[in-house]
Amino acid sequence: MVFVGSDGQLTVPTAVKIVIAGGFGTGKTTMVASVSEIPPLRTEELLTEAGVHVDDLAGIEGKDTTTVALDFGRITINTKVVLYLFGTPGQNRFWFMWDELATGAIGAVVLVDTRRLDSSFPSIDFFEHRAIPFIVAVNCFDGSQLYTVDEVRHALDLDEAIPVVLCDARDRESSKAVLVELIQHSMNRLAAV
Numbered sequence: 001m002v003f004v005g006s007d008g009q010l011t012v013p014t015a016v017k018i019v020i021a022g023g024f025g026t027g028k029t030t031m032v033a034s035v036s037e038i039p040p041l042r043t044e045e046l047l048t049e050a051g052v053h054v055d056d057l058a059g060i061e062g063k064d065t066t067t068v069a070l071d072f073g074r075i076t077i078n079t080k081v082v083l084y085l086f087g088t089p090g091q092n093r094f095w096f097m098w099d100e101l102a103t104g105a106i107g108a109v110v111l112v113d114t115r116r117l118d119s120s121f122p123s124i125d126f127f128e129h130r131a132i133p134f135i136v137a138v139n140c141f142d143g144s145q146l147y148t149v150d151e152v153r154h155a156l157d158l159d160e161a162i163p164v165v166l167c168d169a170r171d172r173e174s175s176k177a178v179l180v181e182l183i184q185h186s187m188n189r190l191a192a193v
């Protein structure tokens with residue numbers, strides 16, 4: 001992507017990489033799609049009988065697809081900055097790709113579904129062990145019990161320095177607010193180093 005400045009000069013914006021991670025069925029594909037300015041790249045496949053004993057659909061019985069590689073979206077902030085969003089696959093058999101997807105990222109959003117909170121721990125551990133700044137975004141699904149930020153922080157045993165926000169991954173403005181929170185958190189972490 002190249003822009004022509006007011007002086008006629010070509011400028012190439014700085015690419016900023018953000019990872020959207022979380023357990024199976026937390027809404028990662030939905031978040032990338034809701035906020036991307038381009039039609040998102042999706043690598044979703046139908047769930048099959050072969051995965052019946054592998055894929056835990058408790059709490060998400062209506063789910064019929066899964067991301068098998070990544071989701072990709074883009075947000076142009078201005079002529080100087082472009083955000084590239086990489087959504088991870090949520091099933092543990094595809095986690096071998098996470099290291100590659102996280103390389104060079106300024107930070108990550110760990111998307112959480114309180115109906116399946118235990119699926120959040122591997123994502124949190126992944127970013128903690130690699131010292132990649134992250135925030136936790138609680139995707140407030142229709143019909144699920146709402147919890148406070150403090151209740152979620154306590155349940156996930158998160159340090160006070162890690163932001164926890166409530167969101168609706170289907171809503172563009174809500175997803176944008178999550179990304180703004182992540183960027184602010186990442187910049188604060190960089191400034192402290």
